[in-house]
Amino acid sequence: MRALRQAIKESGIGIGTDIVKVSSFLNHGLDTGLLFEMGEAVARHFEADHPELVMTVEASGIALALTTAHALGNLPVVFCKKTPAKNLDDASYTTSCTSFTRGTNYMMRCEKNLIKPNTRVLIVDDFLANGAAIRGMLDIISQAQAIPVGAAVAIEKGFQPGGQQLRHEGIKLLSLSIVQEIRDGVIHLKDD
Amino acid sequence: MRALRQAIKESGIGIGTDIVKVSSFLNHGLDTGLLFEMGEAVARHFEADHPELVMTVEASGIALALTTAHALGNLPVVFCKKTPAKNLDDASYTTSCTSFTRGTNYMMRCEKNLIKPNTRVLIVDDFLANGAAIRGMLDIISQAQAIPVGAAVAIEKGFQPGGQQLRHEGIKLLSLSIVQEIRDGVIHLKDD
Numbered sequence: 001m002r003a004l005r006q007a008i009k010e011s012g013i014g015i016g017t018d019i020v021k022v023s024s025f026l027n028h029g030l031d032t033g034l035l036f037e038m039g040e041a042v043a044r045h046f047e048a049d050h051p052e053l054v055m056t057v058e059a060s061g062i063a064l065a066l067t068t069a070h071a072l073g074n075l076p077v078v079f080c081k082k083t084p085a086k087n088l089d090d091a092s093y094t095t096s097c098t099s100f101t102r103g104t105n106y107m108m109r110c111e112k113n114l115i116k117p118n119t120r121v122l123i124v125d126d127f128l129a130n131g132a133a134i135r136g137m138l139d140i141i142s143q144a145q146a147i148p149v150g151a152a153v154a155i156e157k158g159f160q161p162g163g164q165q166l167r168h169e170g171i172k173l174l175s176l177s178i179v180q181e182i183r184d185g186v187i188h189l190k191d192d
Numbered sequence: 193m194r195a196l197r198q199a200i201k202e203s204g205i206g207i208g209t210d211i212v213k214v215s216s217f218l219n220h221g222l223d224t225g226l227l228f229e230m231g232e233a234v235a236r237h238f239e240a241d242h243p244e245l246v247m248t249v250e251a252s253g254i255a256l257a258l259t260t261a262h263a264l265g266n267l268p269v270v271f272c273k274k275t276p277a278k279n280l281d282d283a284s285y286t287t288s289c290t291s292f293t294r295g296t297n298y299m300m301r302c303e304k305n306l307i308k309p310n311t312r313v314l315i316v317d318d319f320l321a322n323g324a325a326i327r328g329m330l331d332i333i334s335q336a337q338a339i340p341v342g343a344a345v346a347i348e349k350g351f352q353p354g355g356q357q358l359r360h361e362g363i364k365l366l367s368l369s370i371v372q373e374i375r376d377g378v379i380h381l382k383d384d
Contacts, residue, residue, distance in 0.1 A: 029306040030269035032261045037212050059250035059271065069224045077222035114221045
């Protein structure tokens with residue numbers, strides 16, 4: 001997606017060989033107009049699959065999930081939680097995930113009443129690296145006996161295996177941009 | 193705000209005397225259409241104050257911050273972070289906060305380059321109880337030598353002191369709904 005690729009080239013910072021820092025517009029600061037364009041692109045890619053619910057995980061996936069849901073006619077969104085809190089009830093689906101960014105394990109949770117059986121669910125997230133977050137959401141969708149129609153991410157790290165594995169398994173996956181390599185602080189993107 | 197009040201009455205759950213559970217539409221599940229209506233209401237209330245940036249804190253404030261920013265002409269958003277991660281640099285403003293919901297202290301952080309001096313900042317959040325999150329954001333805005341134009345929240349807990357204290361200090365505060373009391377599982381709202 002052209003506008004996102006341009007933002008990554010102009011404002012993204014490569015750190016080491018595997019960190020893509022896009023905090024100025026995607027996961028700390030938000031470029032609101034760009035996020036609406038991205039949501040529109042995701043919606044057009046998946047509208048024929050008739051999603052009924054957009055699922056993401058807190059926190060950085062929420063903005064793109066919301067703009068995608070809006071572009072699909074104000075579908076409901078559910079964002080899975082990463083930490084327990086006293087206002088979460090026990091009636092939740094849970095699954096264990098490992099965050100690449102934080103290098104930690106966390107429990108992903110979704111209240112059962114927020115995802116009904118047979119609901120057609122579109123997964124949205126900001127990053128795809130090893131695929132742990134998407135796999136966690138697929139597991140929750142499976143526990144709920146709902147139907148995953150596919151997954152969309154803003155940035156796939158093409159040098160990590162998550163994207164290829166998910167495609168190989170037949171998941172319909174849209175990556176709005178794919179980072180091929182990070183070298184000397186420069187982010188190299190796969191051509192559209 | 194009528195649509196939000198109606199959603200709270202229909203889907204909100206009162207727990208004990210101080211928990212307002214709105215996970216079906218505001219802070220776990222998101223009612224996308226309602227969030228856009230709420231963002232429009234916040235925008236109309238503050239547009240004459242000419243905000244240039246919408247600030248919130250992860251995770252539950254992000255949706256309303258984004259719809260508010262959209263209604264103000266696609267202003268940029270910054271969401272403050274609650275936890276360190278290896279893709280955050282050290283060039284951040286930080287302030288210590290206590291979460292009412294979680295009963296824990298956390299560090300709120302905002303990268304310095306995301307909030308320039310003299311920027312007019314509108315604070316948005318989902319809940320206002322003791323005001324800790326809003327005070328944390330006011331502190332970050334002050335550290336950045338930026339200008340707070342006011343704060344908007346979806347739900348103020350009127351039986352906790354944060355809202356009155358902020359008003360008393362001259363902060364322009366918009367609460368789209370105010371909970372007066374939680375009794376026997378029923379949420380009693382202040383009349384519009």
